[in-house]
Amino acid sequence: MIDIALKGLGTALPQHRLSQSEAFILARDMFQNRFSDFDRIAPVFANAGIDSRSIAMPLDWYLEPRGWDERNKAYVDVASQLFAQAARSALAAADVPAADIDAIITVSSTGISTPTLEARVAAELGFRPDVLRVPVFGMGCAGGLSGLALGVQLARANTGGKILVVAVELCTLSFRKDTLTKANIVSTALFADGAAAAVLAAAQPDDRHIVGPGCQYTWPATLHIMGWNVTSEGLEVVFDRDIPSFVRSRISHVVHSFLERLSLTHEDIARFGFHPGGMKVLEALETALNIEPGSLDIERDILREQGNMSAPTVLFVLDRLLANAPADGINLLSALGPGFSAVSVPVTVRS
Numbered sequence: 001m002i003d004i005a006l007k008g009l010g011t012a013l014p015q016h017r018l019s020q021s022e023a024f025i026l027a028r029d030m031f032q033n034r035f036s037d038f039d040r041i042a043p044v045f046a047n048a049g050i051d052s053r054s055i056a057m058p059l060d061w062y063l064e065p066r067g068w069d070e071r072n073k074a075y076v077d078v079a080s081q082l083f084a085q086a087a088r089s090a091l092a093a094a095d096v097p098a099a100d101i102d103a104i105i106t107v108s109s110t111g112i113s114t115p116t117l118e119a120r121v122a123a124e125l126g127f128r129p130d131v132l133r134v135p136v137f138g139m140g141c142a143g144g145l146s147g148l149a150l151g152v153q154l155a156r157a158n159t160g161g162k163i164l165v166v167a168v169e170l171c172t173l174s175f176r177k178d179t180l181t182k183a184n185i186v187s188t189a190l191f192a193d194g195a196a197a198a199v200l201a202a203a204q205p206d207d208r209h210i211v212g213p214g215c216q217y218t219w220p221a222t223l224h225i226m227g228w229n230v231t232s233e234g235l236e237v238v239f240d241r242d243i244p245s246f247v248r249s250r251i252s253h254v255v256h257s258f259l260e261r262l263s264l265t266h267e268d269i270a271r272f273g274f275h276p277g278g279m280k281v282l283e284a285l286e287t288a289l290n291i292e293p294g295s296l297d298i299e300r301d302i303l304r305e306q307g308n309m310s311a312p313t314v315l316f317v318l319d320r321l322l323a324n325a326p327a328d329g330i331n332l333l334s335a336l337g338p339g340f341s342a343v344s345v346p347v348t349v350r351s
Contacts (some may be wrong), residue, residue, distance in 0.1 A: 004155045005207035006347065007096060007162075007199040009319045011088025011312070012082045013054040014193050018172075020050050022059070035180040044189045044219070048277040049300060052062035053192030053307030056170045061089025064092075067225075071173045071234040075111025079168045084121045086312075087166055090197035091125075094197045098125045098283050101133035102161035103154050107147040109140050109228070109338075110169045110235065117168065140226060141275050141312030142169055142216075142337025144196065145345050149214020151200045152345075159202060168195035169310040174228075174235040183239040190278055191237075192307030196315035209322060212346035215258040219250065223338035243277070243336070246282040251342065255289060255334065258344045272296075273321050275314035276303040277336060298324070312336075318347065325349045 024045040032038045055062075056078040065107060083106070089096055104118040104127065113120065116135040118127070134154070139146045144167040149165040171191035176184050203210055225243065230235040259265060268288075274285055276299035286293050302316050309316070314335045328351050334344040 002159060002201035003210050004152045004200050005203035006209040006211050007094070007201050007207070008090045008094025009315065009322075010086045010091070010093055010318060012085035012089065012195040013306070014056045014078060014082065016055045016058055016099060017052055019052045020045055020048065020053045020058060020106040026059070027061070027185060030177050031180065031185060033313065035185070037182065038185065041182055042046045043213070044186055048189045049303050049341060050190070050307045051304050054194055055172045056193045057173070062172070062175050065177065066233060066234065072111050075170050075173055076113045078193075079108060079113065079170055079195075080117055080120045081112060082168050083117045083123060086168065086197035087121070087125060087164060090164065090199050094199035094260075096162055096199055098127050100162050100165045101131055102128060102158055103134060103163045104283060105134045105136060105147045105151050105165045107136045107139065107143040107165070107167040108169060109138050109143060110171055110173060110310065118166070132264060136319045139204040139311065140337035141277055141308070141313070141327050142312045142335045142339075142341055142343045144314045145333055145335045145343040146216070146322065146337075147213065147311070147344065148211060148315075149216070149345050150200060151198065152211050152213060155200045158190065161201070163200040164197060165200065166195065167311040167315060169193065169312060171310050174237060176233065176236060178233060179236055183237050186239060187237040190308045192309045194306060194309035194312045194316070194328065196312035196319070198315060208350055210348040210350060212348065214343060214345045215261055216341060216343045217254045217257070218339040218341040225262070225340040227338040235349055244280040244284040246340070247281060247336070248288050252287065252288045254342050255344065259332075262332065262346055264346070268330055269332050271321065271325070271331045273314070273317050273331055274299055274335040275335035276317065277308055279303070279337075280304045295309070322347070322349065
């Protein structure tokens with residue numbers, strides 16, 4: 001079985017920024033007088049570990065009532081722009097022309113675009129007309145690693161082929177003034193927008209970053225834990241359980257089963273890396289997997305600087321992790337998403 005190399009990574013962010021203090025003021029003005037539990041939930045803004053984040057639209061846009069059509073139009077416009085920016089960055093890092101890409105995996109769950117995003121930017125970027133298009137919807141925060149794992153499979157099936165994986169999410173477009181729920185308040189404190197892209201191809205002797213096969217597990221009877229409800233006003237976030245408690249009690253067995261499937265042990269892993277879904281989730285992961293408390297510093301830095309961008313976030317973590325990785329070692333990247341599912345992908349750094 002051939003090794004697959006990560007040839008290049010790229011990221012992109014919208015131009016608009018929102019500080020956490022601005023997000024709190026926005027939420028307070030919107031909800032405090034209409035939602036009796038707001039003051040009890042409000043500390044999530046201070047405790048989320050987020051200083052600021054990028055958002056798809058100017059702040060004033062979020063203050064007006066928006067229907068599904070307006071939200072989705074903004075999604076198509078901004079997601080297409082971020083797709084192109086992230087893809088160009090990854091292709092440049094890999095020194096691969098767009099015309100050499102054989103398959104494009106597009107990961108996104110925060111809007112609907114038909115034709116899909118890669119088709120909308122194909123002419124602009126210079127993809128071939130016969131490129132294989134593989135859109136992936138509904139994986140949420142696990143989407144970045146799911147796309148990477150699928151890219152490895154396609155690269156192995158198409159020896160000599162080059163695969164582009166792009167994850168783009170515009171979570172803030174689902175900010176809902178009309179939804180008086182704890183989940184909506186928490187999402188206002190956590191979620192952000194961004195995109196990330198990766199180029200994969202068969203490894204050459206001088207390639208330093210090797211991506212292994214992915215593993216995925218979906219816990220039975222957990223469809224209600226995370227996802228979207230679809231209403232006439234747009235997507236409505238669902239958090240139906242205490243996810244940190246779920247992680248503390250359930251993740252260890254699954255991660256160790258992944259290690260067994262990959263013929264690895266806990267001791268073989270130089271660094272565990274995670275999608276930073278939130279501070280409490282990171283703390284729960286450290287506890288459950290016997291990782292030194294506070295050692296997930298890269299994840300906390302990304303969360304502080306960019307918030308939770310859903311699917312792309314773990315690729316931001318991977319980008320920084322590889323920039324700071326020792327000369328040799330295996331990194332196991334993991335993320336959680338709707339289903340309720342866990343996804344892990346090993347990335348080996350070799351000298």
